[in-house]
């Protein structure tokens with residue numbers, strides 16, 4: 001992070017001084033005046049970017065809010081943009097993501113158990129730790145600004161303790177701390193979890209998922225690190241509406257797009273460009289979509305099919321990214337799409353996502369329980385997508401706080417629902433029709449085991465080669481490493497990984513309805 005080294009073209013008011021503080025900005029907003037209080041009572045006016053990050057972290061930790069919903073309006077409200085907005089975002093998101101790692105380090109520097117600290121003080125310490133160990137802010141700036149933040153937002157009482165603890169944290173480089181965390185853990189998985197900032201149960205599940213999906217479980221450290229790295233913004237050019245090559249038509253001069261690694265529809269947007277500034281995104285011909293999501297959708301559309309190919313169903317469509325790509329592909333083949341979603345507000349998002357699609361292509365956006373659709377319309381569809389509600393363990397890099405909110409008990413309810421939705425999707429497919437079972441989680445209970453369980457209980461469905469279907473849609477020359485092929489499900493299903501493919505950990509099983 002170079003927030004302390006501004007670029008040449010940066011307006012002077014936005015620059016930070018060598019203490020990591022923003023020069024002049026507080027005063028220019030009337031926040032830098034001297035207080036009448038005695039010096040010991042005086043609250044320091046702190047950097048607005050750090051204050052914003054603190055307020056976001058508090059909202060998320062104290063009120064169960066979602067960082068991606070709290071941060072953007074808060075930045076707008078406070079007039080933070082450019083480097084300050086970038087600094088606040090990196091500080092807030094990084095602190096939330098790496099909370100487990102920092103707590104394990106702080107526990108060694110604080111004389112009492114962390115759960116005996118006020119939650120506000122603990123969040124201040126985490127923010128300080130992230131500046132020291134995760135952001136390359138000079139140590140003296142990180143400590144003094146965080147102590148100032150503590151005085152300003154929490155009070156003078158704990159400031160001395162915060163000062164002492166952060167000095168202790170900053171005395172050693174990150175790698176030394178991580179070596180200690182790994183060495184002192186009761187077992188290897190706990191060491192990996194602490195150093196890689198994931199709950200132990202998720203670390204264990206991801207390790208098992210690597211093994212179960214044909215990869216080396218030793219890749220787990222790389223996977224955890226990939227989850228700690230914010231993804232770049234990937235766009236999808238929806239075929240028939242805009243080509244990937246012309247996606248930047250009418251875009252601001254500094255918008256730069258690079259080809260995706262796998263999907264011909266994908267373009268990666270340079271940091272700092274707002275996707276909404278691209279006309280094609282604004283009018284719905286393109287959208288923001290992970291490349292893994294694009295690949296599984298393209299693969300469903302490309303899967304071999306005998307007989308009619310006229311009616312497609314997206315059973316769990318909200319908020320509508322895959323439905324919009326499916327509709328574009330359906331339009332090119334004179335097929336029609338029905339998009340179904342349980343939640344009315346998410347069904348509205350689906351309609352909005354489909355705004356560029358000509359009316360005849362979308363037969364209906366319906367709001368109903370997908371578990372009933374197979375009974376309501378048995379055999380009515382040629383291609384069906386079940387992008388099932390899941391733990392989202394494949395998209396942890398996108399949602400900084402989500403790993404700390406999920407619990408193993410979520411799995412039971414979700415896997416039951418996933419099985420019922422897949423059963424309904426198979427009922428809705430005509431004999432010979434194709435069903436794609438997709439999750440944004442690699443957890444074996446949500447992927448392999450759900451499919452195996454459904455297949456065990458019925459004799460009218462068979463697994464197809466999803467790997468071949470994905471390979472058919474790749475950009476020419478792309479070599480997608482999908483792990484070991486043991487001749488069973490592992491050789492047919494597709495499991496993508498952030499540390500290998502740079503995508504979310506999307507799972508795809510393709511099935512054919514046989515009778």
Ligand SMILES: C[S@@+](CC[C@H](N)C(=O)[O-])C[C@H]1O[C@@H](n2cnc3c(N)ncnc32)[C@H](O)[C@@H]1O
Nearest residue numbers: 316317318319320321322342369370387388389
């Ligand atoms: C993983 S999301 C789908 C993402 C979507 N395919 C996309 O690409 O934007 C799962 C969706 O399933 C919906 N859902 C949950 N239970 C459902 C049910 N019983 N029937 C239909 N949809 C359901 C959720 O509200 C959520 O919008």
